[in-house]
Amino acid sequence: MRYLPLTDTDRSAMLETIGASDVDALFVDVPADHYLTAPIEGLPHHASEMAVEKHMRALSKQNLAAADAAFFLGAGAYRHHVPATVDHLIQRGEFLTAYTPYQPEIAQGTLQMLFEFQTQVAKLYGCAVANASMYDGSTACWEAVAMAGRVTRRKRVVLSGALHPHYAETVKTMAKFTEDQIADALPSLTAKPDNAGLIARIDDQTSCVVVQYPDILGRIPDLAEIAEAAHAKGALLVAVNTEPVALGAIKAPGELGADIVVGEGQSIGVGLQFGGPYLGLFAVRDPKHVRQMPGRLCGETVDAEGKRGFVLTLSTREQHIRREKATSNICTNSGLCALAFSIHLTLLGEKGLRALAAENHRLACIAADRLAQVPGVTVLNDTFFNEFTVILPADAREVVRKLAQDKVLAGVSLGRLFPKVDALSGGLVVAVTETTTEEDIATLGRAIEEVLA
Template identity: 70%
Template sequence: MRYLPLTDADRSTMLDAVGAPSIAALFADVHPDHLQSGPIAGLPMHQGEMQVERHMTRLAGKNRPAGAGPFFLGAGAYRHHIPASVDHLIQRGEFLTSYTPYQPEIAQGTLQMLFEFQTQVARLFGCAVANASLYDGSTACWEAIQMAGRITRRKSAILSSGLHPHYAALVQSMARFSGDAITYQAPVLMAETDYAALAAQMTPETSCVVVQYPDILGRVGDMAALADAVHAAGALLIAVVTEPVALGALTSPGEMGADIVVGEGQALGVGLQFGGPYLGLFAVRDARHVRQMPGRLCGETVDTKGRRSFVLTLSAREQHIRREKATSNICTNSGLCALAFSIHLTLLGEKGLRALAAENHRLACLAADKLAAISGVEVLNTGFFNEFTVLLPGDARVAVRTLADRGVLAGVSLGRLYPDQPQLAHALLVTVTETASEDDIDALVAGLKELWP
């Protein structure tokens, strides 16, 4: 029996009730006309399974794996070595379908794993409480802004120019529907973060200030003074961490006074995955704010026999309470990705994470010194972790394309991230992790020397 519950008359009646001219009009904001491509060109139709497999294999062969050569891409998505045991463990039967435990009393393994994950994130971020994950870093950033608005009862947020432009774009898109006022501008090529100028933008209506740590130019700033200024204005400070490995070397945002710390957990355990799935991290420094946290939270208790057990706690999501009282419409967490993150971090341990961070920084400093020695090339940053901005004599996009043709992925052009900001066109964001060898660094240096001898 085919499941076709609605007639054309039913659809027409519902469209009339909501005031929409067509079903397509309901999706206009998320699927505008100029992005609709119609039928997929070149895809064989009505072929057998073997023929389709052959065709898809040929298409997949056009992809370039990250490990196929020197790789210096970053800007929010990082390549780190992931132990083989991570993939082995997450594929165990009890974890492979790790999802929302709708009957938590019989999902003790999943709940315990999420509880341990929350503990790791809270310690990493220097916070009191973390949730059981969100979709990704950018949506976690928006949820933090919404949370700050609920706490302060204000509707205006200031985004640092050092925030990743994709995060800023998502925030601006969501604010169109929430009514929040968002202040944001593209970064200026300065060696240091200008937190004083950011604090000067605050008004009595400011709910929060959002900074990235390290920021999109790779700069690392001390946000303690900014936190004091934000708190004096009655607002909250939100810190965004896109590279969690950095916290193996840097002071955590919570220790510097950030009220809400969010981030992207992809770098640990998850991998690049050609763009997803990723993992949103979310934590708060003040436990009194826990009731305003989005998503789900796992807690530890004892059962009727006094045995250690785990439960879902404070699940103020739209599927648990009346929709208008929900803190978030996020209906699940990234359980399997959170598990991979937790296993990887457990395998590293505190000493391992610190050693990994130290090796990232060592290699990045080596690369920065060698690049700075090239005539006409300048390293912008005075301080960084494993990512820094290089100023080139010409358009960075041309350099990226030319070196890619030679097998070297040189970095991310800021002209690509900010296509409407011509003053950033000659800036290249270079990321160096433990997966880059000294030979890889030499290949990058040699390639740039050929472009500007």
């Protein structure tokens, strides 16, 4: 049976209802030169299951797994050790296929897990309320911008130049549909973030200021100073965190005045997985803003017999009730990744998270000291957590490519993140976690010395 067993009559009725002459009319926005006019060259029309398996295995061997290299990649996705317990528990049948519950009364286990997850995120972020997760950090960032517009009824958004460019691009893409005015900037290669320059761009029409913490260069901005300036103009502060392990060592954004805190939860419980799926986190400091939050919120209550129970307190998209009044385009949560996050954070506890953060920072300091000894290399940062930027006397993209051939993944080049900005081409963002050994750090130092010699 076909997945969508529609008859010709069904299709005709649907097209007539939406006012389309035929199916091709649905794709009118796709440029004509992007249409396929013939089968893709080199792609076979069919193959046996065994042949396909053999071919896919051969392709997979071209990958270089993080565990098979000296690994220093970061810039929004980090390699951390995920305990085997996490994988074991999330593969239980009642969790593995779980979707956001539309009949919450029969999904008490899922609701309780999400309730605990929300509690963990709220405490981690220093906020009053967190939702039941979102797609990933970049889409959560946009949702924060959209929410700030609803709260302030303003349309101007100020982005820090040190916001991850992928997050900035997501915001700019979505803003095309809401007519928000995005005031962005480029990062400055300075030891400290340019807070004064950022604050100078806030005006009386600004809905929110978006600041990454730590930022894309690994620096740690003074959120309290920015929050005070934003609030003086009636704007909200949106803090973006891409490395939640850092919050085991630095103050929570909500404690520093951030009104909305969002980020990527991948570091805790979720492997790199070649880019996804990942986990968006979203929280607000003031409970009065709960009604403007996107996504879903789970709550605790008692049943008719007085027993503890869990409910879907808010379903703010309301896709199954009043879609036109939705606060978000996101219609589900990253349930399995949220579960992995919650299990891992539960295993760590507050003491374990602080110890993990301390080890990350210790190893990063060793790496920064080693790279500072390489002739021609300058460590940009005065402060950092487990990620910092070095300035090379050559195009960092070329250095990264050469080292990758020897299974040394040296970091993420700023030239890759900002390909149109020549002034940033020598920048290399280096990330160090508890999975990095001191031998790996020594290998990286030697390898860069050899390439630059």
